[in-house]
Amino acid sequence: MKDKRIGFVGLGRMGGNMARCLHGKGYNVAAVFDIDGKVATGLAAEIGATAYTKLADLTTNADIILTVVTNDEAMDAIFFGGDNLLTGAEGRLFINCATLTPSVHQKLDEAARKVGAQCLEACMASSIPQARNGELFLMIGGKEALFESTKPLLDDMSNALHYVGSAGKASQVKALVNMVMNCNTAALAEGLGIGDALGLDLGMLCKVFSQTGANSRVLETDSEDMIQRDHDCYFSAEHAAKDSGIALALAAAQGINAPLAQATFDQYTKLTSMGKGGLDKSGIAELTFQGRS
């Protein structure tokens, strides 16, 4: 698919590095857009693309368009705003990588079909280095045949590609992944915060956690950062609140009570309301260690 013109919309920590990755692998990353024009011109200069200030112009000048925006509202704006990506989009393929409310993907899928375009959801469960190195964990939703025909490109972005079902299903899986991850993170922050207050050796405590039923991926990735207060952002507290909120809405729609997800959402929302939403998700430890907040 290296003969296709690739477009990127949303050039933040993830999108920008995915564009760099595909460029480095010989793809024709031709067109870029970001709500911050300077970010777009900077990346365009770096990888030899053209930065557009109108979304419709980007659509004109790209065959496959990856969108990597922040949330439902941003997604709505780029596809349904006055200037939007669906204008003149016949024949285009959109690969949408943001974690969204699943129904947004379903709505978009229909709108794209009406103008002769196609969509895939490509939900990511990875972070910046994986974006840069083409090692994303990707969950794909949409038509299976379209997934198959797009596989060469997706494979170049990913080292773990999962087709999970029709449009919206990948977002559902992604929301549940992040919901469980966020709960485990919030629980770990409580365990370490209490241990710290009791005067326990936190290195010993982490070692014991790692060898017992308390072990988890977030213990590996976040415990040291919680202890050191190193909250440089890989996955922000604000995003954690958003994704837990999406999962809670899915639960509510099914009549399921999810008190752990709720407590986690409340903690991340609290952190965000304290102006600390830009901290990494490990920043939740700021709420559970004595004397930190």
Added chain:
Amino acid sequence: MKDKRIGFVGLGRMGGNMARCLHGKGYNVAAVFDIDGKVATGLAAEIGATAYTKLADLTTNADIILTVVTNDEAMDAIFFGGDNLLTGAEGRLFINCATLTPSVHQKLDEAARKVGAQCLEACMASSIPQARNGELFLMIGGKEALFESTKPLLDDMSNALHYVGSAGKASQVKALVNMVMNCNTAALAEGLGIGDALGLDLGMLCKVFSQTGANSRVLETDSEDMIQRDHDCYFSAEHAAKDSGIALALAAAQGINAPLAQATFDQYTKLTSMGKGGLDKSGIAELTFQGRS
């Protein structure tokens, strides 16, 4: 230490199998007691021990006494009740394996010292097969010199021995281990329950969890049981409620807000109040899957 007479008080799933294990390794497991006399005579017959119906008699006939009882109340009863283990306990070593409120260990430590006996806490973070096979994860609290001199015996019960500090410290660590484990379990039950309601393939969902930030030890040990409703008890919901409650009390004493631990405690307490406290901790999924409760 195979010349010493070993006593066991509390012959449930854990204690009974620890007694079998030491007997199998050539220790002189001479004296056993259980609140259910039949359990005691049954095990005594199996391993050639004597079953006592009075705790003071057990103390008379053992040098090292392992206690593996259920909770603070049971611990109080065997050490401070009318008939108790401290009667004539001079020179005895008590190794206390129950997960208790840490202050109970401190109180016991002093009481034992007054009658010329010694105590170690040996908190376990393992389950029945590990008890049977001498592969317990053990966290030891008490005097370090006493730990060192008791090591040969402890090593025969354990494949992961951690000395964590003075009396009460092991219980603190244990409570935090179980608190975090219980939170992760409750969060997993929500993720799987919501996924099930959404019609997702739960095998796929577990695979995705395992490869992402949602991975955890309890995903390995409990997800299949949650899906299959196989709640045969290894670690009961009732115990989960108890241990989360101990951790919550530690947090409260330090002025730390622990909403995840609280939500988990509430879920396990709810399950227990529904008469399902005897289910394994995976039974918490009965609260989060549609149509189960």
